[in-house]
Amino acid sequence: xxxxxxxxxxxxxxxxxxxxxxxxxxxxxxxxxxxxxxxxxxxxxxxxxxxxxxxxxxxxxxxxxxxxxxxxxxxxxxxxxxxxxxxxxxxxxxxxxxxxxxxxxxxxxxxxxxxxxxxxxxxxxxxxxxxxxxxxxxxxxxxxxxxxxxxxxxxxxxxxxxxxxxxxxxxxxxxxxxxxxxxxxxxxxxxxxxxxxxxxxxxxxxxxxxxxxxxxxxxxxxxxxxxxxxxxxxxxxxxxxxxxxxxxxxxxxxxxxxxxxxxxxxxxxxxxxxxxxxxxxxxxxxxxxxxxxxxxxxxxxxxxxxxxxxxxxxxxxxxxxxxxxxxxxxxxxxxxxxxxxxxxxxxxxxxxxxxxxxxxxxxxxxxxxxxxxxxxxxxxxxxxxxxxxxxxxxxxxxxxxxxxxxxxxxxxxxxxxxxxxxxxxxxxxxxxxxxxxxxxxxxxxxxxxxxxxxx
Amino acid sequence: xxxxxxxxxxxxxxxxxxxxxxxxxxxxxxxxxxxxxxxxxxxxxxxxxxxxxxxxxxxxxxxxxxxxxxxxxxxxxxxxxxxxxxxxxxxxxxxxxxxxxxxxxxxxxxxxxxxxxxxxxxxxxxxxxxxxxxxxxxxxxxxxxxxxxxxxxxxxxxxxxxxxxxxxxxxxxxxxxxxxxxxxxxxxxxxxxxxxxxxxxxxxxxxxxxxxxxxxxxxxxxxxxxxxxxxxxxxxxxxxxxxxxxxxxxxxxxxxxxxxxxxxxxxxxxxxxxxxxxxxxxxxxxxxxxxxxxxxxxxxxxxxxxxxxxxxxxxxxxxxxxxxxxxxxxxxxxxxxxxxxxxxxxxxxxxxxxxxxxxxxxxxxxxxxxxxxxxxxxxxxxxxxxxx
Numbered sequence: 001x002x003x004x005x006x007x008x009x010x011x012x013x014x015x016x017x018x019x020x021x022x023x024x025x026x027x028x029x030x031x032x033x034x035x036x037x038x039x040x041x042x043x044x045x046x047x048x049x050x051x052x053x054x055x056x057x058x059x060x061x062x063x064x065x066x067x068x069x070x071x072x073x074x075x076x077x078x079x080x081x082x083x084x085x086x087x088x089x090x091x092x093x094x095x096x097x098x099x100x101x102x103x104x105x106x107x108x109x110x111x112x113x114x115x116x117x118x119x120x121x122x123x124x125x126x127x128x129x130x131x132x133x134x135x136x137x138x139x140x141x142x143x144x145x146x147x148x149x150x151x152x153x154x155x156x157x158x159x160x161x162x163x164x165x166x167x168x169x170x171x172x173x174x175x176x177x178x179x180x181x182x183x184x185x186x187x188x189x190x191x192x193x194x195x196x197x198x199x200x201x202x203x204x205x206x207x208x209x210x211x212x213x214x215x216x217x218x219x220x221x222x223x224x225x226x227x228x229x230x231x232x233x234x235x236x237x238x239x240x241x242x243x244x245x246x247x248x249x250x251x252x253x254x255x256x257x258x259x260x261x262x263x264x265x266x267x268x269x270x271x272x273x274x275x276x277x278x279x280x281x282x283x284x285x286x287x288x289x290x291x292x293x294x295x296x297x298x299x300x301x302x303x304x305x306x307x308x309x310x311x312x313x314x315x316x317x318x319x320x321x322x323x324x325x326x327x328x329x330x331x332x333x334x335x336x337x338x339x340x341x342x343x344x345x346x347x348x349x350x351x352x353x354x355x356x357x358x359x360x361x362x363x364x365x366x367x368x369x370x371x372x373x374x375x376x377x378x379x380x381x382x383x384x385x386x387x388x389x390x391x392x393x394x395x396x397x398x399x400x401x402x403x404x405x406x407x408x409x410x411x412x413x414x415x416x417x418x419x420x421x422x423x424x425x426x427x428x429x430x431x432x433x434x435x436x437x438x439x440x441x442x443x444x445x446x447x448x449x450x451x452x453x454x455x
Numbered sequence: 456x457x458x459x460x461x462x463x464x465x466x467x468x469x470x471x472x473x474x475x476x477x478x479x480x481x482x483x484x485x486x487x488x489x490x491x492x493x494x495x496x497x498x499x500x501x502x503x504x505x506x507x508x509x510x511x512x513x514x515x516x517x518x519x520x521x522x523x524x525x526x527x528x529x530x531x532x533x534x535x536x537x538x539x540x541x542x543x544x545x546x547x548x549x550x551x552x553x554x555x556x557x558x559x560x561x562x563x564x565x566x567x568x569x570x571x572x573x574x575x576x577x578x579x580x581x582x583x584x585x586x587x588x589x590x591x592x593x594x595x596x597x598x599x600x601x602x603x604x605x606x607x608x609x610x611x612x613x614x615x616x617x618x619x620x621x622x623x624x625x626x627x628x629x630x631x632x633x634x635x636x637x638x639x640x641x642x643x644x645x646x647x648x649x650x651x652x653x654x655x656x657x658x659x660x661x662x663x664x665x666x667x668x669x670x671x672x673x674x675x676x677x678x679x680x681x682x683x684x685x686x687x688x689x690x691x692x693x694x695x696x697x698x699x700x701x702x703x704x705x706x707x708x709x710x711x712x713x714x715x716x717x718x719x720x721x722x723x724x725x726x727x728x729x730x731x732x733x734x735x736x737x738x739x740x741x742x743x744x745x746x747x748x749x750x751x752x753x754x755x756x757x758x759x760x761x762x763x764x765x766x767x768x769x770x771x772x773x774x775x776x777x778x779x780x781x782x783x784x785x786x787x788x789x790x791x792x793x794x795x796x797x798x799x800x801x802x803x804x805x806x807x808x809x810x811x812x813x814x815x816x817x818x819x820x821x822x823x824x825x826x827x828x829x830x831x832x833x834x835x836x837x838x839x840x841x842x843x
Contacts (some may be wrong), residue, residue, distance in 0.1 A: 002838035004526065006615070006831040099698070100523075101839070221842045228702075232709060244720040251721050254654035256713040298522075309633055313654050320578065320641075321652040322571040323725070357626070 003445040008291040010104055011447035015286065017440055021185060024432045024439070027282040028186070032429055035281060043421035050415005053408045057129055064408040070401040071391045075409040076126045078383040081238055082266070083123035083416065084164065085259075085379060088231060089267025090116025091167070094174050095227035098220065103446050104295045106438040107287045111278065112271045113175040114431075118423040119270070120168045122416035127160070129412065156240035163237040167230050174223050180206050181216065181437040232256075235263040242386065248329035249390030252317070258310035262379060265303035265349070268296055269375035274424070276369045278433060287434050290363045297362035300375065304353035307382075311350060329390060337402065338389045341381050348378025457828065460684050462821035470814045477807030484800025496555030497791035498800055502808035503548025504643055505664070505783045506541065510812075512661070512668035514539035514599050515632060521625040526835030529827055530692050534672050534679075536606060537820040539599045541812050546592030548808065552643070553585050559791050560584075562649040571650055579646055591639050598628045603819075606827060613829040636661045644783075647790035651729045653718070659710045660786065666703045666748075667779040670772035672696060675816065677769050684825060687837070690763040694841045697762025700752055700771055707779075708749035715745075732789045740795065744785055748778040759841075780805070 015023075056064055067074050090113040097105040128137050140161045142151045151158050184206035187199040206212060239259035242250035272293075279288040318326040333342045352374045356362040361371075388403050427433075444450050481498075488494050513535035520528040556563045562572050562579045572579070602624045609617045637657025645656045653659075673696050679685045718726045733741045751774040761767035788795065827833060 001840070002835055004832045004835055007524075098842075101527075217842065229705070236709075236713065240717070243717045246721050246723060251717070251723070252654045253656075253714045253717045254658070255717070257655070257658060257710065305630075305633060309637070310654075313637060313657070317652050317654045320575055321725075322574040322650075 046418030053411030080126035085263035087119035088263035266379035272372040308350035474810035480803025507545030508664035510541040526832030701756040704752035
């Protein structure tokens with residue numbers, strides 16, 4: 001495959017095939033540093049606090065949350081949608097960017113896929129808790145049963161169960177399948193011992209033969225084909241949770257594609273936030289370069305602008321529709337009691353990402369880090385605005401209400417951060433953060449060393 | 456090496472004959488419908504909009520590839536580029552629509568509006584509508600011409616600055632088109648059903664015309680190949696075009712379902728009326744539209760092999776192009792004339808506009824080399840594979 005010399009190299013420095021393996025394998029060897037232990041401890045504390053908050057919720061009931069009869073969905077569903085959204089970057093990178101032959105995906109796909117899986121786990125927690133009785137969570141699965149109760153097939157909430165569990169399964173498969181050659185590499189580097197046995201088991205007998213590779217590649221294509229529609233389906237169904245209703249501010253037809261775009265937007269922001277730190281912490285600067293940063297920021301600006309246009313479209317059509325309820329809902333969003341949430345959302349999602357039009361900013365790690373955090377915040381507030389401000393003004397003014405979270409709800413949210421980061425810290429310790437085999441596949445065409453040689 | 460296209464007398468006279476036949480049929484159709492001016496103007500709008508939007512979508516096709524730093528598209532780039540040059544001509548039809556405004560848009564009868572339409576009159580009034588229409592046409596035309604000129608300059612000047620300038624134009628284009636693609640669809644199409652509204656509508660119409668544009672690119676590629684040009688196009692290029700046709704047909708169906716399902720599910724009369732009208736009076740077409748436009752490309756192009764064979768691609772493209780013409784028909788006619796009408800007028804008008812579209816395409820395509828040989832990524836287009 002020919003690559004134009006005009007293109008920026010994706011791997012900098014003098015890298016040979018074995019150097020790539022060594023660099024990426026390095027963080028997994030030796031004793032983990034203080035930073036890692038410190039981080040893990042913090043994450044575990046947060047997780048513990050979250051578990052305690054869940055315990056309180058289950059023990060005392062959902063009354064420990066700030067919900068009432070008007071506002072039945074608060075932080076719980078906000079967090080659910082937020083985490084599911086974050087989970088979208090992984091599949092987008094691994095499936096859609098694979099189909100679009102984007103070489104820069106090879107340096108970030110592994111960690112993004114891992115984040116996807118962890119984020120979906122965090123997300124799945126909230127509906128489960130919301131249903132109240134954790135041990136009865138299996139009621140959501142439709143199976144011929146002795147309870148004489150069927151699930152409600154008409155409900156988008158049930159479609160969510162299918163969409164998200166399919167998504168989790170395919171993402172997991174994708175992630176693990178990509179890991180197999182790398183696990184094989186690690187196995188071969190390990191001396192005898194229990195560690196080697198574990199990696200040998202996890203590698204599924206990978207030998208790296210041509211036949212294995214051929215199957216591996218056709219499998220990734222099939223999975224990419226399956227996962228591409230899943231990128232759309234999950235957040236589409238999530239948007240249906242709202243848009244199938246008749247609540248002003250929820251019922252609007254632009255929701256499905258706009259939610260999907262917002263999800264990819266927030267997912268990329270989270271990948272950026274984490275990878276900017278990780279690349280520094282474990283010395284992967286040669287693999288995650290400014291070229292990667294720029295490409296990702298372009299996706300941020302594209303998806304962010306789609307979201308921005310959707311906001312404005314909603315606003316305009318609310319006026320255009322002539323429906324007084326819609327009109328009120330949007331005026332209330334912008335100037336009602338939750339105006340601050342709306343303007344945080346607008347600033348963080350629509351205005352700050354536009355700074356990426358400036359080349360210097362989209363190629364700066366520091367600036368990107370700050371903006372990516374803005375996006376994370378903005379996308380959380382987007383869900384909060386959609387959920388809470390649409391609900392808090394009931395059709396009956398006597399039912400109008402205000403919502404603020406209790407410490408229990410905040411605790412569960414913090415707990416999901418704990419879960420996410422615990423898993424992430426374990427992941428960077430026990431698995432290669434960058435797909436070794438995939439980076440090698442672009443080494444000949446896109447590394448600084450080989451490009452120089454070519455000239 | 457890359458044989459330049461020659462706009463021969465033979466092609467020219469064939470296209471002129473097409474235009475004349477179309478014109479004769481259209482005039483006959485108009486003469487038969489003089490007491491039925493709604494139908495005449497609706498047809499002007501339908502074909503005027505459809506082909507202008509296809510031209511704009513073709514420009515969009517090039518623009519996204521420029522912005523996405525793509526390399527493969529350079530081998531076909533000049534086809535959509537030449538298609539886009541139809542925008543100023545298509546704009547003339549849209550200006551004609553302004554003349555027939557009162558026959559299509561009932562909000563334009565400002566003397567008797569109900570309360571809801573009065574509420575919209577700050578936006579939907581003949582003056583502002585005309586200003587917007589003219590603005591779209593002028594701005595779009597300028598953008599398209601600007602990009603094309605820069606692209607043609609690269610044929611004689613390999614300076615990399617020209618490519619950076621193209622990227623700059625592409626950035627401006629995408630920002631403007633992101634807004635105007637939606638607003639123009641609201642203005643020209645959605646406002647026919649003046650009381651009805653849907654936030655998704657703009658994106659839905661855009662994707663419909665984008666799929667059509669991809670189909671037209673494939674069909675034109677086929678025609679050019681038959682005439683002995685574009686010999687450099689290989690299976691990988693066909694495969695990629697096929698993927699676009701396949702993927703965006705599914706995406707279109709996705710948007711169709713999103714809009715329909717949400718309106719059906721919520722069952723709010725102000726919104727469902729749009730579909731009620733279509734299902735009651737256009738039942739066959741209504742269902743055929745979504746089923747054929749989704750299933751045909753889906754089933755035909757699902758396999759890897761069919762995307763790489765021009766004959767299969769052609770079959771899918773023809774279905775898609777006709778299908779999306781019907782999609783536009785369904786978006787316009789129920790509001791504009793209220794019941795299905797199909798005859799000499801529809802056929803004539805379509806053939807007439809199609810003929811002009813093709814004439815403009817071939818004329819512009821002949822003006823420049825068939826590939827941008829100095830494009831920095833040009834060579835990449837001939838050395839890549841689609842994953843097996």
